[in-house]
Amino acid sequence: MNVVKYRTREARLRPRRTKLEIPGWAGEREPRADGSREYVWHCLPFSEGAQYGIELFYPYQHDLHVTTREGHLVFEGDFGPPPEKGLQWPPFRTFGDKFYTYQILLDLKVEQGFAIRTEPHPRFYSDSTNTVPIAVPALLRNWWPMMFFIVFKSPAEGATHIFRPGEPFAQVIVVPEEANFVIEEMGEEECAERELQARRIHESRTTLSAETHWTSKSNTVFDGTYRNILRAAKAKARGTED
Structure with a gap:
């Protein structure tokens, strides 16, 4: 069994193994039976894939809305004063004109030979409101001692990403640090x-x-x-x- 250790300045990030929220983003508790509405948790490959990683929860007390207006990103949220000196505050900023970042300050230490990779939280795929943040895939080796920031894709023009207190906003999975495989046709x-x-x-x-x-x-x-x-x-x- 591999062990993932963490340290963070913000305990409310509370990294944990990703869970299906039922009722919640994964759907309602409808049985697998004729006439039921289908939900993503009914599909076992999705359920196993969704629970493969570590989910991160938005740690602040107020909603953050990230909107694209006339080609520009607008951040709307009440963060108050910085909790300590030296922090970028608010902890969000633009990153080029197609992305934005969150200064997450989270250290996830994996065992030798492994790395961590950020990706959208699985609730992104079940969302019908287009408000779930879209974390950009990025791979960090185990010798890198801190995830200083995480990158998100900007919402489309007129759309809004919403970060809510205590709601998961991204997932991290543990993978081999090298993709040591080749693709070849079967014999x-x-x-x-x-x-x-x-x-x-x-x-x-x-x-x-x-x-x-x-x-x-x-x-x-x-x-x-x-x-x-x-x-x-x-x-x-x-x-x-x-």
């Missing part, structure tokens, strides 16, 4: 093996999802094939470890 034997796996799954979908097949309110069909196979794979892995 004939591998292709045949993967094709056979795919056909077996396709032919078994009715059996695998017999009790988990449902059609949502918008007439979208779901089944539990992936979920059931994942459950079996995890059970097999536990047996192997034992």
Whole structure:
């Protein structure tokens, strides 16, 4: 198990493993059943991907609105006086004409061979208001002792990003510091093996999802094939470890 250690000047950032908020940004507690409205948490690959990282919470007491007006960024929020000398205050500023930054002052220390990468919080993908901040991907090696700022993409003309107290605004994931992989075409034997796996799954979908097949309110069909196979794979892995 890898350990991620942190230090910060602002405890209310409260970095934690990302959680699905239900009810909340991930949807409501509607069952996987005919007639239910579909939500992102119903999709297991999304749910696992969303919970893969570390979420960060907006630590200030008042909302911040970031708006683009006539091509210029406008920051609207009541920050009051700086909490200590030497801090950029307010902690937001423009970064070129297409981005803006937040002086986050957060140190996340990962183990040797790993790095941290910023990215949008998963609620960005379920949001229908276009108000969720869009964190720009950036990779920091473990020898860099502080994330001094985090960069966000500016909202479109007339749109507004909203930072609210206690609301997650970005996610950090832990990744290998080097992308040591190459992309190559599968050989004939591998292709045949993967094709056979795919056909077996396709032919078994009715059996695998017999009790988990449902059609949502918008007439979208779901089944539990992936979920059931994942459950079996995890059970097999536990047996192997034992």
